[in-house]
Amino acid sequence: MRPEDLLRPTPRGLHCPVGDFYIDPVRAVPRAVITHGHSDHARAGHGHVLATRETLDLMAIRYGENFAGSTQAIAYGESVEVGRVRITAHPAGHVLGSAQMALSWRGLTIVASGDYKDAADPTCARFEPVPCDVFISEATFGLPVFRHPPAATETAKLLNSLAVFPERAHIVGAYSLGKAQRVMALLREAGHEAPIFIHGALTAITAYYETQGIPLGDVRPATGASKAELAGAVVVAPPSAITDLWSRRFPEPVTAFASGWMRVRARARQRGIELPLVISDHADWDGLIASIAATGCSELWVTHGAEEALVHWAGTHGLKARPLHMVGYGEEEGEDTPPAPESEAS
Amino acid sequence: MNRFAAFLDRLAYEPGRNAKVRLMADYFRATPDPERGYALAALTGALSFANAKPGLVRTLIMERADPVLFALSYDYVGDLSETVALMWPAPPAHMRPNHAPLLSEIVEGLAETPKRDLPARLAAWLDGLDDTGRWALLKLITGSMRVGASARLAKTAVARLGDLPPDEVELVWPGLTPPYADLFAWVEGRAERPETNDPVPFRPVMLAHALEPEDFAGLDPADFSAEWKWDGIRVQVVAGRGEDGVHHVRLYSRTGEDISATFPDLAEALDFSGALDGELLVRKDGRVQSFNVLQQRLNRKSVTPRMLKDFPAHVRAYDLLVEDGEDLRERPFAERRVRLEALVARLGGVDPAAARLDLSPVIPFADWEELAAARADPASAGAGPDADAVEGVMLKRVDSLYVPGRPKGPWWKWKRDPHTVDAVLMYAQRGHGKRSSYYSDYTFGVWSAGPEGDVLVPVGKAYFGFTDAELKEIDRFVRNHTVNRFGPVREVTHGPDEGLVLEVAFEGLARSTRHRSGVAMRFPRIARLRWDKPPREADRLEALEALIREG
Incomplete structure (x- = not known):
């Protein structure tokens, strides 16, 4: 056998x-x-x-x-x-x-x-x-x-940047299922109590996490929030949204990205990330x-x-x-695949 | 070191100039002496560690990591220091040094560590640091630190600690040495302005803007003086007697790097007191040699007598900043020029310096058409046998003061049009660093007659000149048209009817025995992508050979 x-x-x-x-x-x-x-x-x-x-x-x-x-x-x-x-x-x-x-x-x-x-x-x-x-x-x-640092050191990096640039919105790119909610939960663990604003694509899944007994604090839709509210706030969005037109509404945004790929500097630079957070x-x-x-x-x-x-x-x-040479995994935008541009297929 | 590294890391990702200044000012404010001083030295390029080579870093990791895993990792990351920093096997907590080394300990330690002890010392530091700390340390000691912050920006941040204009810091800077405790004490209002006692300090240089055709409309020829733009190295020659009575001569690059040691033949020959601005060239047999010849003298640690004889260095002066202790930078260019001409004349005659220093001539012109004609044909417009070393003309307002930096308006550079050739993309290689997932280094060829008809022969390699969008287009082309792979290199389709034509611009051509085609290009870059052009219509090798003959 x-x-x-x-x-x-x-x-x-x-x-x-x-x-x-x-x-x-x-x-x-x-x-x-x-x-x-x-x-x-x-x-x-x-x-x-x-x-x-x-x-x-x-x-x-x-x-x-x-x-x-x-x-x-x-x-x-x-x-x-x-x-x-x-x-x-x-x-x-x-x-x-x-x-x-x-x-x-x-x-x-x-x-x-x-x-x-x-x-x-x-x-x-x-x-x-x-x-x-x-x-x-x-x-x-x-x-x-690839050695991911403790997630708390990465959230501390984000909170430190908020302290240095209190007038800038900090947009954190995070996959909509799992990573986004984890980033919010980590911020709450670190004592960050201010409202967190989220992209519309995260609404349903984030609400579901709350029903499963995972408290994420004061979470609000980013759409419709005023520039004054967004200054110095954390905004969580799917990775594809952080560099597109959607992000232009925010005051002088700092673009962060929560992903294990951020460990390698070239990967962060290729996406124009200013604040890479190695959270995987x-x-x-x-x-x-x-x-x-x-x-x-x-x-x-x-x-x-x-x-x-x-x-x-x-x-x-x-x-x-x-x-096993399995194909088909990592075709959606997820952490399974390196962020664009695509890595070598070979 | 860990804190410095984290700051550096953040700085490297920050694209905005003002945000960079703010991050630096925050760091300087929050960090004690001498840490912040050494950090400032690192940012301004004032630290150099000659002992550590990438080879040493590679040896250290090979002693500690599986070679296959290292090779796979390096291939993925694309940067040696970063790969080693990330995969360095940190010892278990109880075996680690009891505190992470400070930047000051590392700087002072490197200065006193004999070369044979360096590997062990470096390994101990790497053991004590976190991954960002290791990255910064390795970048520092291999001299490949690039954080996108100029020395000027760092000084601006220092000035901000005391609400001073950045030029105030520039003015005292030449006499200062790391870790700059006197500088910080002064900007923070705790001490007097530091006095410089360096008899031959560097003065920040003035740079020109590139002239675009549309700029002419706003310019009056009568306001300007013109001179040749020489294809050499911009230098500042500073000479003077110190308090010790010794006559010093120092040669600085335009960024303030002391390059005197590479040119001992010049330092001996320049007997004056002051600071002048000029072009470093190689002059032999009565004429200025091409940049290719000058290159033989650059970046040499030791200079052999033979090199001194075969490639004699020469300075062609075009500005005088200081003479006999008198600062002329606040005087108009026309006045400085008169003083410069008098100085060069005085140094000439029987003085052997005459052969080592001469004056960059002024180009007479009445209107822009006349200057354009001179630029197109320097040989008959006064440059004579030196015309090969002319890469354009410089325009300086006769009333311009000597202002550090690149102020727009007083000085312009008007380069000769580059040569271009239509070549076919043959091979592409993945880039390093930021471009490590892109095919960004391109080998291109032109047609040449072979025994079985026309074939493409490679004539050069270019890895810049294109926009980010064009890089993506070429990268996609390479991935979709790969016919062969050799490690990180891909061969792409290149036939008469299939392939990508690149318009390549370059500054000059020389014969070469290293290239199969027999020609070598100087400063090639991709000017345009010619998606519209079939490869069969690309240029032929004969066209390039004709260019060499004309030259």
């Missing part, structure tokens, strides 16, 4: 022939297991979707109530039998509702972790290493240059290798990102490793 008998990469996504379902399929399939709500992992149009309650809710917010033929919720720690395969959900620490899916069959366990981070996040349950034979890891920040919802290099080690796996499969470096690392540490 080989792990590939339980799970194998296909053009549609990772397919489990034993239970006949796909994990995070990039095309519509009859049965899908979804790790989290980011649009490159959670697509509309599947026959049946198994995911956490939060992920299902977020998909409904993004795609409408009829995003799938039928749905089934799974809680962290809960197991569901699909065919002869037992699927157990565990927190992935990536965004609200994100789950690692552990597949067990005939004594073999494969963990498909989706996107994950091991760092603390006030807006979601913390990553738990799950003992397994094969661990499937992302490698978005799979180079040793993905594990950094140290986080990846610590998490992989903590699972006790004997084999590592690497999905998307800097596969080459992580596979090389695994090889030098006695782990069998292979890149």
